[in-house]
Amino acid sequence: MTLEAKQVSFSISDERILHEVSVQIKDKQFVGLIGPNGSGKSTLLKNMYRLLKPESGTVLLNEQDILKQSSKGIAKNLAVVSQETPVLFDFTVHDLVSMGRTPHKKLLEFDQERDFQIVKDALNQTGIAHLEKRSFSSLSGGEKKRVMVARALAQQAQVLILDEPTNHLDIQHQLQLMDLIQTLHLTVVAAIHDLNIAAMYCDQIYVLQQGRIVCFGTPAEVLTPALLQDVFGVYADIQTHPLTGKPYLMYIPEQFAKEDLETT
Numbered sequence: 001m002t003l004e005a006k007q008v009s010f011s012i013s014d015e016r017i018l019h020e021v022s023v024q025i026k027d028k029q030f031v032g033l034i035g036p037n038g039s040g041k042s043t044l045l046k047n048m049y050r051l052l053k054p055e056s057g058t059v060l061l062n063e064q065d066i067l068k069q070s071s072k073g074i075a076k077n078l079a080v081v082s083q084e085t086p087v088l089f090d091f092t093v094h095d096l097v098s099m100g101r102t103p104h105k106k107l108l109e110f111d112q113e114r115d116f117q118i119v120k121d122a123l124n125q126t127g128i129a130h131l132e133k134r135s136f137s138s139l140s141g142g143e144k145k146r147v148m149v150a151r152a153l154a155q156q157a158q159v160l161i162l163d164e165p166t167n168h169l170d171i172q173h174q175l176q177l178m179d180l181i182q183t184l185h186l187t188v189v190a191a192i193h194d195l196n197i198a199a200m201y202c203d204q205i206y207v208l209q210q211g212r213i214v215c216f217g218t219p220a221e222v223l224t225p226a227l228l229q230d231v232f233g234v235y236a237d238i239q240t241h242p243l244t245g246k247p248y249l250m251y252i253p254e255q256f257a258k259e260d261l262e263t264t
């Protein structure tokens, strides 16, 4: 299953937030969106999961215009873990994760044995089975994040949209979550702040700056010292990790970087 934004533009109160942005996620590809705060990553993702409607351009889910598909049809194919955790009532963890099954059921249909098993698997995969009876509002930020991921897994969609999936997670849970998502072999697009995480897990990376794609390619093609300086205003030494074969970044405080530039 594929997901594509084609020439998507979007404005808020006459201010252009996205400028003809095109992003293509092929079947089972893991694509990262990186860019400074306010560059438009969440806005682009919201256009891609139909929370916002592009001013111009189209979003295609499996080559069909997403605006012409039914909500239930989309929910069967596409799951979202957004930055917000919208909870109007105080559900238990189990209830919330079970909601992932809704698109697969008829109106008022009860959970079947298969639904219980899928929910149980999602709770186990995200390491939150021990929390299933807890109320969602009592959880820590990282625990809440894992519940939202479990709900997305229970949805069993082939396409996953993740807005900062590792936000709030400690380093062990960050790596576990990214490993898990990678092993599911889904079509994934994720906004990621941690560039080493993006380098390690993404097949392709798109770089957003002020609402425009300024670069895309493999992590090794995209993550260069020049790009980090231009887009993020930081200095970094970038090596290829001998075990993973992926780029890894070591940031250099400005004072040392400038001293180095002066002496060379």
Ligand SMILES: Nc1ncnc2c1ncn2[C@@H]1O[C@H](COP(=O)(O)OP(=O)(O)OP(=O)(O)O)[C@@H](O)[C@H]1O
Pocket: 012, 017, 035, 036, 037, 038, 039, 040, 041, 042, 043, 044
């Ligand atoms: N509802 C809104 N009203 C006004 N401005 C908005 C609104 N939503 C987003 N923006 C603006 O649009 C721009 C892009 O925001 P967006 O949240 O998409 O960026 P981002 O790249 O996801 O940022 P971050 O890395 O900080 O999460 C920002 O300047 C933001 O202030």
